[in-house]
Amino acid sequence: MGDRLSYTTGAVRLKVYVQGQGFPILCLHGHPGSGNSLSVFTNHLSRRYQTFAPDLRGYGKSRVNDNFVMNDHLTDLEALIDRFQIEKCLVLGWSLGGILGMELALRLPTRVTGLILVATAARPRGNHPPITWQDNVYTGIAALVNLLKPGWQWNIETFGKRSLFRYLIQQHTPTAYKYIAQAAVPAYLQTSRPATRALWQALQAGYNNIPELRQIQCPSLVLAGAQDFHITADSSLETARNLKDCQWQCYPETAHLFPWEIPDRVLNDIDYWLGAYPQITDIR
Structure with missing residues (x-):
């Protein structure tokens, strides 16, 4: 490369x-x-x-x-x-x-x-589907924790699968969450x-x-x-x-x-x- x-x-x-x-x-x-x-x-x-x-x-x-x-x-x-x-x-x-x-x-x-x-x-x-306030809360928590510890399985199970990420991905793998931390969240903020x-x-x-x-x-x-x-x-x-x-x-x-x-x-x-x-x- x-x-x-x-x-x-x-x-x-x-x-x-x-x-x-x-x-x-x-x-x-x-x-x-x-x-x-x-x-x-x-x-x-x-x-x-x-x-x-x-x-x-x-x-x-x-x-x-x-x-x-x-x-x-x-x-x-x-x-x-x-x-x-x-x-x-x-x-x-x-x-x-x-x-x-x-x-x-x-x-x-x-x-x-x-x-x-x-x-x-x-x-x-x-x-x-319609977005609820709970969706936004879980998404914020999942994204923040994932930035601190990308691909952490506990965060995926506890918050990720209940957040808006569930509409962006279906396979909640550590690899997908690492990409979200490295690229998706910074891009969203910019x-x-x-x-x-x-x-x-x-x-x-x-x-x-x-x-x-x-x-x-x-x-x-x-x-x-x-x-x-x-x-x-x-x-x-x-x-x-x-x-x-x-x-x-x-x-x-x-x-x-x-x-x-x-x-x-x-x-x-x-x-x-x-x-x-x-x-x-x-x-x-």
């Missing part, structure tokens, strides 16, 4: 974490998230490729104070690609990052060679109000990009968690069915953060797909 470097680029000075050498893979995080929350992918993929994981506008260390709209993310990402002189790249997007990945493939069809879409949809739909506002405005407007998907020509891999409450597996499947050259995988007994629940299986499936489509990462 190559050195982990960071850069700033674009009008809002995006923070970008770069690892490895080889064909470029642009890795886009969700909400709340940051470039660091994609380490489950970048640490693995950077052994063979060069990964770029930015903190999107308003997230992580890419700080902003002014309001913006979702299309501003695409402008930032196009500037990033130009800044690093990336002629072609594969895009991996998790949740919001997957939505942006599809939009980027529509905007830059000759530069995006493939899409890996994780827990995402072009017409995102959720089925999250997510700005303008970023949250931009996302909710798009969702409240009824975001639906299904009609445009047939324009995407590059191969796609769509991965979903069967018990995803935030973006349902059915909405991910709808996206997969509307992409021309797409493979679909749904993992049982997992939820929105399934790459942290079953990382080895997810990474193996990505490796297999990349092996089946060598033209995606052909540098020529």
Whole structure:
């Protein structure tokens, strides 16, 4: 694995974490998230490729104070690609990052060679149960204790399984909780109000990009968690069915953060797909 470097680029000075050498893979995080929350992918993929994981506008260390709209993310990402002189790249997007990945493939069809879409949809739909004050209390305690002692089984059993984490993961493993401590909680704390506002405005407007998907020509891999409450597996499947050259995988007994629940299986499936489509990462 190559050195982990960071850069700033674009009008809002995006923070970008770069690892490895080889064909470029642009890795886009969700909400709340940051470039660091994609380490489950970048640490693995950077052994063979060069990964770029930015903190999107308003997230992580890419700080902003002014309001913006979702299309501003695409402008930032196009500037990033130009800044690093990336002629072609594969895009991996998790949740919001997957939505942006599809939009980027529509905007830059000759530069995006493939899409890996994780827990995402072009017409995102959720089925999250109502949140109670007890949920918030248990989540706060579970998160704090997990920061102090990541993956502690007593905390998982006592507070974690009774917290809102139960809607983000189904397999309450120490590995998943360590990722939550290392990446999820810091990302949540660093997510700005303008970023949250931009996302909710798009969702409240009824975001639906299904009609445009047939324009995407590059191969796609769509991965979903069967018990995803935030973006349902059915909405991910709808996206997969509307992409021309797409493979679909749904993992049982997992939820929105399934790459942290079953990382080895997810990474193996990505490796297999990349092996089946060598033209995606052909540098020529």
